[in-house]
Amino acid sequence: MNIRAILSLLIFVLVKAKDSGSFIHPGLLHSSSDLLRMRSMVTGEREPWNTAFLSFAADSHSSLSYSIQGPDTIVTRDRKMSNVGNNHLAHDSVAALQLALMYSITSNVSYAALATRILVSWTNTLTIINGSDAQLAAALSGTQLVNAAEIIRYTYSGWSSEDIFKFENMLVNIFYPPTSQTTPTLEQQYPFEANWGTSGEKAIIAFGIFLNNRTMYQYGKSLINSSKCANLTGTINPEGQASESGRDQAHTQLGIGNLGEAFQMAWNQGEDLFSLVDNRLLAGFEYTAKYNLGYTVPYNESFYRCDAFLVGGPWPIISNTTRGMWRPIWELPYAHYGSIKGLSMPFTLQQIKRNSPDGPNPANAIADNAAWETLRFRLDPTL
Numbered sequence: 001m002n003i004r005a006i007l008s009l010l011i012f013v014l015v016k017a018k019d020s021g022s023f024i025h026p027g028l029l030h031s032s033s034d035l036l037r038m039r040s041m042v043t044g045e046r047e048p049w050n051t052a053f054l055s056f057a058a059d060s061h062s063s064l065s066y067s068i069q070g071p072d073t074i075v076t077r078d079r080k081m082s083n084v085g086n087n088h089l090a091h092d093s094v095a096a097l098q099l100a101l102m103y104s105i106t107s108n109v110s111y112a113a114l115a116t117r118i119l120v121s122w123t124n125t126l127t128i129i130n131g132s133d134a135q136l137a138a139a140l141s142g143t144q145l146v147n148a149a150e151i152i153r154y155t156y157s158g159w160s161s162e163d164i165f166k167f168e169n170m171l172v173n174i175f176y177p178p179t180s181q182t183t184p185t186l187e188q189q190y191p192f193e194a195n196w197g198t199s200g201e202k203a204i205i206a207f208g209i210f211l212n213n214r215t216m217y218q219y220g221k222s223l224i225n226s227s228k229c230a231n232l233t234g235t236i237n238p239e240g241q242a243s244e245s246g247r248d249q250a251h252t253q254l255g256i257g258n259l260g261e262a263f264q265m266a267w268n269q270g271e272d273l274f275s276l277v278d279n280r281l282l283a284g285f286e287y288t289a290k291y292n293l294g295y296t297v298p299y300n301e302s303f304y305r306c307d308a309f310l311v312g313g314p315w316p317i318i319s320n321t322t323r324g325m326w327r328p329i330w331e332l333p334y335a336h337y338g339s340i341k342g343l344s345m346p347f348t349l350q351q352i353k354r355n356s357p358d359g360p361n362p363a364n365a366i367a368d369n370a371a372w373e374t375l376r377f378r379l380d381p382t383l
């Protein structure tokens with residue numbers, strides 16, 4: 001274990017000890033010490049953070065000349081209809097977060113001001129998120145947006161309390177219902193399951209923390225523990241096979257990536273979900289990394305997601321569709337299990353060594369997972 005890992009563990013223990021029932025802020029994907037680490041690694045031109053930062057800063061979503069795509073009154077994500085509003089929301093949410101991180105790293109307030117403009121413009125405009133896939137739209141873009149909002153709220157003074165209050169109402173009234181599938185009128189083709197379910201879980205945990213709503217936060221955690229179709233053991237089996245491993249590797253990565261983000265946010269609140277069920281999530285990353293690196297893995301055709309028939313399952317063999325198309329989801333779990341806890345993740349490590357620094361999500365799925373994880377989550381320079 002290196003010094004940073006020890007410090008990180010120490011901070012975790014202290015945080016846990018002082019848990020008084022209130023939330024720690026900033027405390028979604030990044031705590032204050034995470035933000036400080038990113039800044040000091042980049043300003044100190046340390047690798048791999050510096051190289052990772054140069055490509056992050058060159059991305060259009062990190063730029064002061066980013067042109068806001070929305071805001072839209074209606075965001076529709078639907079299999080049969082135009083998804084223009086959804087695309088605007090996804091890009092703007094990602095931009096808000098990247099700009100907030102640019103502010104943290106460079107201390108240049110122009111980035112915070114632009115991120116705030118994005119938050120305020122959507123808050124003042126959006127009235128509904130609907131369509132067959134509204135849940136994914138609200139959960140995935142919602143997680144990006146609320147992560148941006150958390151950093152801006154607790155590190156920048158230019159977002160007015162009135163606008164923060166309105167943003168909170170938008171989360172509660174517009175994002176939370178489709179995310180949690182609690183809107184009775186919503187036409188849901190699919191229940192709360194598989195990658196939809198884990199997307200919802202991470203978003204509900206994120207919203208709960210931002211809103212300082214312990215009931216909502218606990219509800220998000222309880223879904224991971226015991227929801228009918230998106231619980232941890234139903235999502236990843238003891239060998240690490242995911243319930244969508246037979247479908248394709250893109251949805252598999254989305255699902256395990258979601259759980260990594262959910263666990264990271266709980267960790268920043270002093271709770272260790274990573275160790276649930278004998279580090280079950282670690283097994284999921286290892287199995288998926290191993291298969292995507294080209295190795296053979298055991299496959300149990302009796303282990304698959306709920307309603308698999310809706311998406312072409314159940315599947316007799318593991319799917320090679322999108323095999324080796326790496327998504328940027330690997331550094332977060334490695335930083336935790338490998339660097340902080342000293343656990344072995346040989347296949348995840350092999351993938352990181354081949355493909356770091358990582359970058360954005362795929363263009364057609366820009367808001368799916370945290371992304372840019374080398375910059376944001378890497379703890380150990382010597383991997």
Ligand SMILES: *[C@@H]1O[C@H](CO)[C@@H](O)[C@H](O)[C@H]1NC(C)=O
Pocket residue numbers: 064108109110
């Ligand atoms: C912020 O960054 C922009 C773009 O690099 C630059 O033009 C501006 O002078 C910077 N502002 C401050 C306060 O450093």
Ligand SMILES: *[C@@H]1O[C@H](CO)[C@@H](O)[C@H](O)[C@H]1NC(C)=O
Pocket residue numbers: 074076078081128130131132
């Ligand atoms: C979304 O909501 C708008 C406004 O109520 C409505 O006009 C539109 O038909 C809805 N779209 C879907 C796919 O439900």
Ligand SMILES: *[C@@H]1O[C@H](CO)[C@@H](O)[C@H](O)[C@H]1NC(C)=O
Pocket residue numbers: 213214215216219
């Ligand atoms: C917290 O969220 C729950 C939904 O999970 C809601 O029923 C409750 O009213 C919220 N509490 C407050 C104080 O807003």
Ligand SMILES: *[C@@H]1O[C@H](CO)[C@@H](O)[C@H](O)[C@H]1NC(C)=O
Pocket residue numbers: 224225226231232233234276277
């Ligand atoms: C849910 O929580 C119970 C009690 O803490 C635990 O025994 C069980 O393993 C958990 N299940 C999952 C899927 O995490």
Ligand SMILES: *[C@@H]1O[C@H](CO)[C@@H](O)[C@H](O)[C@H]1NC(C)=O
Pocket residue numbers: 225226227228229230231233234235243304305306
């Ligand atoms: C967990 O999910 C699986 C299917 O995904 C289901 O068979 C199992 O009953 C669920 N567990 C609980 C506690 O609901």
Ligand SMILES: *[C@@H]1O[C@H](CO)[C@@H](O)[C@H](O)[C@H]1NC(C)=O
Pocket residue numbers: 237300301302303
């Ligand atoms: C395969 O998965 C099913 C469903 O989870 C389980 O009941 C069975 O024990 C598994 N078989 C093996 C060999 O692990």
Ligand SMILES: *[C@@H]1O[C@H](CO)[C@@H](O)[C@H](O)[C@H]1NC(C)=O
Pocket residue numbers: 320321
């Ligand atoms: C992918 O799997 C299919 C069977 O589903 C097989 O026919 C094909 O050869 C495989 N492709 C590669 C590149 O392995």
